[in-house]
Amino acid sequence: MKTALIALLSGLLFGAGLALGGMTDPAKVASFLDVAGLWDPSLGFVMGSALLITFPVFWWVRRSQQPLFAERFQLPTKRDVDRPLLLGAVLFGIGWGIAGLCPGPAIANLASGSPQVLLFVVTMIAGMWLRDRTSGRSFK
Amino acid sequence: MNVLVDTDAWLRAAGGGLLIGSAAGLMIIFNGRIAGVSGVxxxxxxxxxxxxxxxxxxxxxxxxxxxxxxxxxxxxxxxxQLQTGWLGMAAAGLIVGYGTRMGSGCTSGHGVCGIARLSTRSILATITFMAFGVITVYLIRHLLGGSA
Incomplete structure (x- = not known):
């Protein structure tokens, strides 16, 4: 129960932060990525100030035995830089450039009631499913 | 390079980033989880x-x-303001979903959490998706002359 409330609080802050920061506006994202046009660096400040918080937080995590409400930290265990990591990032970057939406802002933007954003989220889930099907991960 | 100077937007962006960082902090400190949206x-x-x-x-x-x-x-x-039509949204959603599943994360998991964990995988993933986002917008706006 406690962990679900933390997840809710975290989600509320996350969604509010995306909207306040401008990440939910695809036009803003496109202007951030358009370095050859009139470049709008705003969204760099979103990631920069988020990192101001997460850097010390993860420094604490590295020195801690366990989280406050759970038994253990569940962190990624892969270390090697492999083809799926880089190819996946390439594909994600292309999609991000086309629509100006990444997964977080797409979810947060469901609040706007835009049917196009809903379509994006539906096909995004389909894409995740397709990846699992084609890589044999579907029945884990 | 022409840079749009909008200090109000920069302040809002920084404020939004503090909220996002706090959200990610809560998740890892209390629940031991990475607040990566594609992963969640x-x-x-x-x-x-x-x-x-x-x-x-x-x-x-x-x-x-x-x-x-x-x-x-x-x-x-x-x-x-949306940047593309129905077909573009459908196609972009599909490759964003496929790509983030394949690449184990998106802007939040790799960008906000992974970089702070000093993960080489996340740092390289973030550089890669940023670069291809830039290339894609360049192609659409400046070579194909679209309005993306």
Missing amino acids: LGGLVLDRNSGERRWRTMFLGGMVIGAAALTAFATSLPVP
């Missing part, structure tokens, strides 16, 4: 581990409510 969503809809459903649903639902609440109060914020 993929786990909810694709991994058959029902004990995990509740917190994932709460997190994603919270995101929608949080964004809606902020937009309702901050009425002076720019209204989001």
Whole structure:
């Protein structure tokens, strides 16, 4: 129960932060990525100030035995830089450039009631499913 | 290079980043979880581990409510403008979903959490998706002459 409330609080802050920061506006994202046009660096400040918080937080995590409400930290265990990591990032970057939406802002933007954003989220889930099907991960 | 100077937007962006960083901080400090949106969503809809459903649903639902609440109060914020039509949205969603599942994360998991963990994989993933986002917008706006 406690962990679900933390997840809710975290989600509320996350969604509010995306909207306040401008990440939910695809036009803003496109202007951030358009370095050859009139470049709008705003969204760099979103990631920069988020990192101001997460850097010390993860420094604490590295020195801690366990989280406050759970038994253990569940962190990624892969270390090697492999083809799926880089190819996946390439594909994600292309999609991000086309629509100006990444997964977080797409979810947060469901609040706007835009049917196009809903379509994006539906096909995004389909894409995740397709990846699992084609890589044999579907029945884990 | 022409840079758009909009200090109000920069302040809002920095404020939004502090909220996002705090959200990610809460998740790892209390729940021991990475607040990576593609991972949380993929786990909810694709991994058959029902004990995990509740917190994932709460997190994603919270995101929608949080964004809606902020937009309702901050009425002076720019209204989001889509960059492509139905077909573009469908195609982009598909490759964003496929790519983030394949590459184990998106802007939040790799960018906000992974970089702070000093993960080489996340740092390289972030550089890669940023670079290809830039290339894609360049192709659409400056070579193909589209309005993306």
